[in-house]
Amino acid sequence: MRWLVLASLLYSLFRAWRGWKGKHRFTQTDNATRHWTATIAHIQLFLGIWLYSISPIIAYFFESFKTAVHNRDVRFFGMEHSIMMVLAVVLITIGSMKAKQKKEDEQKFKTMFVWFGIALLVILSSIPWSFSPLVSRPLWRGF
Numbered sequence: 001m002r003w004l005v006l007a008s009l010l011y012s013l014f015r016a017w018r019g020w021k022g023k024h025r026f027t028q029t030d031n032a033t034r035h036w037t038a039t040i041a042h043i044q045l046f047l048g049i050w051l052y053s054i055s056p057i058i059a060y061f062f063e064s065f066k067t068a069v070h071n072r073d074v075r076f077f078g079m080e081h082s083i084m085m086v087l088a089v090v091l092i093t094i095g096s097m098k099a100k101q102k103k104e105d106e107q108k109f110k111t112m113f114v115w116f117g118i119a120l121l122v123i124l125s126s127i128p129w130s131f132s133p134l135v136s137r138p139l140w141r142g143f
């Protein structure tokens, strides 16, 4: 699901940029892309909130707050990651709603590009990348 969030955002940005700069018509496919990108982000939001409620890392974060808050790995999921990702989904939701409300096609593309673009930057900055020297997790989890 987390990879789908990134893929849908990248695809949205590609269509929005192409439509904006190429002065294209905002088609039903563009609208579906906008809609599904926001929906996928919302599913990830609920998965994240669910993870937050069952994660032993988060349980430890609240049980032993005074010490846990100084543990970078624990604080990352307890605060930074979760807050920034919720913010990103809020940005996607606002951007999607604003793009829907705009009358002109150029404005729809531009609005989508700007809001989704900022959200993507927030998400990219808050992922525990496998290559991150700070907090890292594997890129892929096997079943």
Ligand code: HEM
Pocket (backbone or CB within 6 Å): 002, 003, 005, 041, 044, 045, 047, 048, 049, 051, 052, 055, 056, 057, 058, 077, 078, 081, 082, 083, 085, 086, 088, 089, 123, 127, 128, 137, 138, 141
């Ligand atoms: C919106 C995009 C999001 C992306 C791309 C994302 C990505 C990730 C990744 C890559 C991990 C590491 C998983 C692993 O160990 O393999 C993770 C863990 C986690 N995420 Fe997110 N996340 C997102 C949103 C959220 C939100 C909104 C919340 C909570 C409000 C959240 C809470 C957590 C928690 C608590 C963990 C750690 C779970 C554990 O290992 O016990 N995430 N996330």
